[in-house]
Amino acid sequence: MKQIKTLLIAAVIFLSGNQAINAQSKTAHVDVSEIMSKMPAMLEAQKQLEKLSGTYDTEYKGMVEEYQNKLKKYEQEASTVTEAVNDTRSKEVQDMQKRIVDYRDNAQKELQQKESEIVKPIMEKVKVSIAKVGKAKGFQYVLNSEGLLLADGPNLTADVKKDLGF
Numbered sequence: 001m002k003q004i005k006t007l008l009i010a011a012v013i014f015l016s017g018n019q020a021i022n023a024q025s026k027t028a029h030v031d032v033s034e035i036m037s038k039m040p041a042m043l044e045a046q047k048q049l050e051k052l053s054g055t056y057d058t059e060y061k062g063m064v065e066e067y068q069n070k071l072k073k074y075e076q077e078a079s080t081v082t083e084a085v086n087d088t089r090s091k092e093v094q095d096m097q098k099r100i101v102d103y104r105d106n107a108q109k110e111l112q113q114k115e116s117e118i119v120k121p122i123m124e125k126v127k128v129s130i131a132k133v134g135k136a137k138g139f140q141y142v143l144n145s146e147g148l149l150l151a152d153g154p155n156l157t158a159d160v161k162k163d164l165g166f
Contacts, residue, residue: 026138028154029145030130035157036122040166045118052114056107063103067096129163130156 036042074089081089133156134142145151 026140027143028134028137028139028141028156029143029148029151030156030160031145032126032130033146035126035160035164038161038166039122039126039164041122041125042119045115045122048118049111049115053111056111060100060104060107063096063100067093067100070096125164126160129160133159133163 070089071093074086074093078086078089130142137154137156137159139154139156142156143151145155145157
């Protein structure tokens with residue numbers, strides 16, 4: 001009777017230990033930042049965004065330079081022209097300031113919108129790949145290792161990269 005009790009206790013300990021191991025093996029992690037930063041589609045998207053940003057920067061700098069030149073000219077001529085001309089010039093400079101600020105704000109909005117349009121489908125593709133690889137390997141949970149304090153379980157980053165073709 002004592003042997004059966006000992007055997008039963010040993011079996012319970014073995015089974016509960018085996019369950020804990022199975023629960024741990026159903027969780028893996030992946031480094032989404034690494035995947036995104038090295039993904040060819042993302043690298044191409046970054047080039048597009050840098051080109052667009054460069055275009056906006058060039059136009060913005062041109063507008064600012066024109067504004068500064070006019071302001072300098074108007075300040076030099078302020079004492080030699082009539083007050084009506086100075087008032088007109090003052091309004092023109094204020095309008096230019098407003099156009100520059102509006103252009104900068106619109107350019108930032110358009111750049112953010114374009115980034116969202118380009119990155120969203122790439123991110124969706126990565127999510128689908130992570131789910132596919134995770135399920136194929138029998139994991140119930142795949143966590144982003146970026147925020148984990150301890151990532152001691154299986155790392156699926158290489159498998160996801162392979163699935164995505166790079």
